[in-house]
Amino acid sequence: MRVGLYYDLRNPGTARPWPQVYADALRRIGEAERRGVDAIWTSEHHGFDDGYLPAPLTFAAAIAARTERVRVGTAVAVAPLTHPRALAEQAAVVDILSDGRLELGLGAGWREPEFAAVGADFRGRYDALESAIGDVERFWADGTATPPPVQRPVPVWVGARGPRGARIAGRTGAGLLWIDPELLGPYREGLAAGGHDPGAARMGGLVNLFLADDPDAARERIRPSGRHNRSSYSGNDRGAARGSAAFPKLEVCTAEQAAERIAERTAGLPVTDVFCFADIAGLAPDLVDRHVELVAAGLPRLLHERTDAHAPG
Structure with missing residues (x-):
């Protein structure tokens, strides 16, 4: 199981200079x-007052150019907001810069104002997502999108919270970028319907955990930022309620407790990837630095130890 960090680059009140x-x-x-x-x-996301990252593949390219080993993924790029050929070209550039480390996560989106801002069809977003996955892969295969990606094929994921999206992930042969046992059935149904091996199912997604040496002390300092993040999804559009409930409540815990939570939530599921938010916007640097250190150095080791301990023989 791969352990990752998740970036949305929020900056409430533009408290810090954006280059910083x-x-x-x-x-x-x-x-x-x-x-x-x-x-x-x-x-x-687009149009958030705190500057929520609007260009995931652009930032992924910067990550790719500054790293050598880590996988670089989008969780997710909102497919209906960008022409499939542009998606294919941008993703290929990230794959080239990373020398074949891209994980391309695509989603249907859920905020109506984001669609209205670019004239995209909100009601047809799921059909647009499924079409985009096929188009992107076809553009790579037939040479329409140049230069080509390094990986053949590029791993594709679908971010989905419901059965409709899970079936799309299955039909297109993509991974399901949401950890929910109730979605495994629809996902495997989709795999079978698309002519894919149901045994090839792979899941991944957010585990909303923040790691600290002293969770009780850290929790008090984190609470205002957590409230800001949840309130930022509020609004009058129909997607606002879905957004505020999109993520499980943030848990502050030690690395050992995090490994236990992840093991519990992924038990019996074909999970290959989990990730935590790297920052909860506006937190003090010492909290973020220690959290990133514990996730990077502690979680992979602890999860591998758990895997080894439960391996046959």
Whole structure:
């Protein structure tokens, strides 16, 4: 199981200069790679007051150019907001810069204002997502999108919280980027319907954990940032309620407790990847630095030890 860090690059109240926000994130990513983290994932939203990352593949390219080993993923790029050919070209560039380390996560999106801003069809977003996956892979295969990616094939994921998205992931042969036992059935149904081996199912996603040596002390300092993140999804559009409930409540815990939580949540599921938010916007640097250190150096080792301990023989 690969352990990763998840970046949305929020900056409430623009408290820090934007170049510093991005430079600090890239510095921590480099340190996390040296300490042993397996993957870095980026996110996408538009129009947030705190500057939520709007260009996940652009930032993924910066990560790719500054790292040597970690997988570089999008969780997710909102497929209906970008033409499939542009998606294929941008993703290929990231794969080239990383020498074949891209994990391309695509989603349907859920915030109506983001679609309205670019004239995209909100109601048709799931159909657009499924079409985009096929188009991107076809553009790579037939040479329409140049230059080509290094990997053949590039690992593709679908970020989905419900059965419709899980079936799309299955039909297209993609991984399911959401950890939920209730979605495994629809996902495998989709794999079978698409002519794929149901045994090839792979899942991954966010485990909303923040690591600290003293969770009780850290929790008090983290609470205001957690409230900000949840409140930022509020609004009058129909997607707001879905967004505020999208992620499980943040848990602050030690590395050992985190390994236990992850083992419990992934038991019996074909999970290959888990990741934690690298930062909860506005946190003090000492909290973020220690969290990143514990995730990168502690979680992979603890999870591997658990795996070894339960291996046959």
